[in-house]
Amino acid sequence: SAWYPQLDVAAGGGDDRYSINVDNWPIRPGNPSNRPEASVLTYGARASWEVDLFGHIARQVEERKRIVEESIENRRAVLLALLAEMATDYVTLRSVQERLTVTERAIDVAVRSRELTEKLYTHGLGNTLAVAQAQTEEHLERARLAPLHEQEERLMHAIAVLVGDMPGQLEEELEKRRPIPDLPRFPDSLPSIVLANRPDIRVAEAEYAADTARVGIAVSNLYPKFMIPLTFNPNASAAYQAFQTGGMAWSFMMMATLPVIHGGRYTAAIAQARAEAEGSRLTYRKTVLKAFADVEDAMGDWRHNAELVEELNQASVDAGLARDRAQKLFTAGLTGYLNVLTTEQTALSAEDQAVVGRLARVRNAVALYIALGAGWQGKALTDTRLPVEVKQQNAFVRAFTR
Numbered sequence: 001s002a003w004y005p006q007l008d009v010a011a012g013g014g015d016d017r018y019s020i021n022v023d024n025w026p027i028r029p030g031n032p033s034n035r036p037e038a039s040v041l042t043y044g045a046r047a048s049w050e051v052d053l054f055g056h057i058a059r060q061v062e063e064r065k066r067i068v069e070e071s072i073e074n075r076r077a078v079l080l081a082l083l084a085e086m087a088t089d090y091v092t093l094r095s096v097q098e099r100l101t102v103t104e105r106a107i108d109v110a111v112r113s114r115e116l117t118e119k120l121y122t123h124g125l126g127n128t129l130a131v132a133q134a135q136t137e138e139h140l141e142r143a144r145l146a147p148l149h150e151q152e153e154r155l156m157h158a159i160a161v162l163v164g165d166m167p168g169q170l171e172e173e174l175e176k177r178r179p180i181p182d183l184p185r186f187p188d189s190l191p192s193i194v195l196a197n198r199p200d201i202r203v204a205e206a207e208y209a210a211d212t213a214r215v216g217i218a219v220s221n222l223y224p225k226f227m228i229p230l231t232f233n234p235n236a237s238a239a240y241q242a243f244q245t246g247g248m249a250w251s252f253m254m255m256a257t258l259p260v261i262h263g264g265r266y267t268a269a270i271a272q273a274r275a276e277a278e279g280s281r282l283t284y285r286k287t288v289l290k291a292f293a294d295v296e297d298a299m300g301d302w303r304h305n306a307e308l309v310e311e312l313n314q315a316s317v318d319a320g321l322a323r324d325r326a327q328k329l330f331t332a333g334l335t336g337y338l339n340v341l342t343t344e345q346t347a348l349s350a351e352d353q354a355v356v357g358r359l360a361r362v363r364n365a366v367a368l369y370i371a372l373g374a375g376w377q378g379k380a381l382t383d384t385r386l387p388v389e390v391k392q393q394n395a396f397v398r399a400f401t402r
């Protein structure tokens with residue numbers, strides 16, 4: 001708006017009374033000292049226009065635009081954090097539910113083991129030590145349920161809050177157990193320019209651009225400023241006199257100002273603006289370096305976690321084979337049932353660890369997406385150009401902006 005002429009209109013009227021208890025009181029036209037009261041009617045307009053020859057206004061507009069861009073990127077950073085937290089909470093919930101299923105199966109195995117041990121003891125084929133150990137194992141397995149149920153409820157509450165609902169609103173839907181989602185597919189290679197999607201880099205870039213514009217503002221203060229002021233302010237004591245030639249009062253001028261001596265204030269402001277811009281440049285560089293470090297760390301975790309998940313999955317497969325073979329041997333009468341229960345407990349423990357490994361794998365994928373700045377692009381944003389709403393302006397502005 002500073003680029004355009006500024007116009008204000010005003011009108012008023014009332015009564016004035018002047019003091020006559022002052023020596024050598026100046027005689028006012030039409031108002032001698034023996035008549036201190038006066039009625040005044042006034043109306044008029046005041047206009048001004050700054051001619052932006054040296055970019056003072058342009059650099060201010062550029063600075064404000066960069067500040068708006070910074071706010072937009074901060075909003076995107078919040079959105080990215082929200083989506084990342086939602087994804088992490090959801091996959092964690094599904095892993096907890098898978099672990100609950102494994103734990104419930106482990107409890108069934110522990111109950112059968114305890115019952116078998118007690119039966120053997122009753123028939124004189126066991127001892128109290130074995131019974132106590134079986135009972136301990138059953139209680140330990142049951143004790144694993146409470147923390148998992150607590151974590152499940154907390155995650156369901158967190159997800160409900162993240163989508164703007166009250167805690168507990170989504171329990172009916174989320175209580176249905178589903179497996180951990182499949183891993184996303186990453187391309188074999190990505191150009192480093194994808195890091196420009198990261199909101200923190202974009203914020204640092206906008207801050208650097210805004211500080212650079214402030215350098216231009218500080219420099220423009222050294223150059224002349226040209227103003228065209230216009231005032232029109234008639235005065236009268238009666239309404240019929242308000243539009244007479246004698247009541248007219250106006251002023252039209254061409255003004256130019258140039259700073260001459262200010263004790264180094266403007267040059268110091270330029271030095272300060274340049275120092276702040278250099279600080280923003282270094283912050284921008286640090287942000288970019290940190291982004292590369294985040295990507296390298298996430299890719300390293302992704303690579304190493306793949307080895308961990310592969311080993312855990314293989315351990316789960318081997319434990320399942322051992323369990324199947326123990327059951328076949330028991331069916332053939334070549335081993336005791338306790339060996340079957342032991343191998344089944346081992347298989348369930350390996351399966352539980354494999355679930356934890358798959359969770360870590362998916363969370364690493366989420367971390368890699370965050371490091372790459374992905375996630376917010378597919379989300380429709382509101383119009384962030386901040387248009388001036390015509391309906392919010394006064395009648396004159398609406399008339400001239402149709």
